[in-house]
Amino acid sequence: MRLVTWNINSVRARLDHVEHFVQTHDPDVICFQETKVTDNEFPLKFFEKQGFSHYEIAGQKSYNGVAVFSKTPIERLEAPLWCGKDDKRHLAVRMQDGTVIHNFYIPAGGDIPDTEQNEKFAYKLSFMKEVSAWFADMKAADNRFILVGDLNVAPLESDVWSHKKLLKVVSHTPIEVEHMDEMMASHDWIDAMRHFVPEPEPMYSWWSYRARDWRTSNKGRRLDHVWVTPALIPTLKAMKIDLDARGREKPSDHAPVIMDFDLSK
């Protein structure tokens, strides 16, 4: 099973990118974040043509929005209204074999890493707190859960181009890393990307649009994640961050992350 997570930064602005990606990599399931479109405006016919007959979408106008497309049937699961907001940042689905996929778009958190001065930062931390409590409540040793998405935190030193320079930059501050550590501990989540690229090897999935030459300067951050519960560790087969997608004309600022599983194990 080939699973992809991709912050697409507007699905309608990126259909040619999706088509090229699907033809090149043939994923079975794609989890999108930042679709930026209401459900009734979603280009569903395009995805059906690409071979994805099964989907769940949760969108709104302009901001946020998540979607899951699958070649095999998926069933949507109930999930909370995080922080009391219907912000379209989470979709939970179950595949036919019982594996559950959680697709998240965690709030970016604004510019100032201070909960007093910046309510977006407070919202980001509260969101992570609520997610942690929710997963802690449903913890069971045999759960086969996958959590993917744009989590908007680069927790490790080697997840950013300069640990020192980003310590006070939202996405890599110690308080955010603490909240992410708590989230990981809440269900014994394993960082499946780091399973394949251990520290201290740098690993990034996002590069700012503002860099003149993102590939050469390589001032990236690893904001996109694939986590699995311990029962799924033996099923992990391969991982790739598709830098080619980031290098195409008018790309998303996030690269797709591809994870291959052997779920028969």
Next chain:
DNA sequence: ATGCCGTATGATATACGA
């Protein structure tokens, strides 16, 4: 990295991203 950019919107400026 407070920026050299990009997306969306009853838009010709503004909110948001990170």
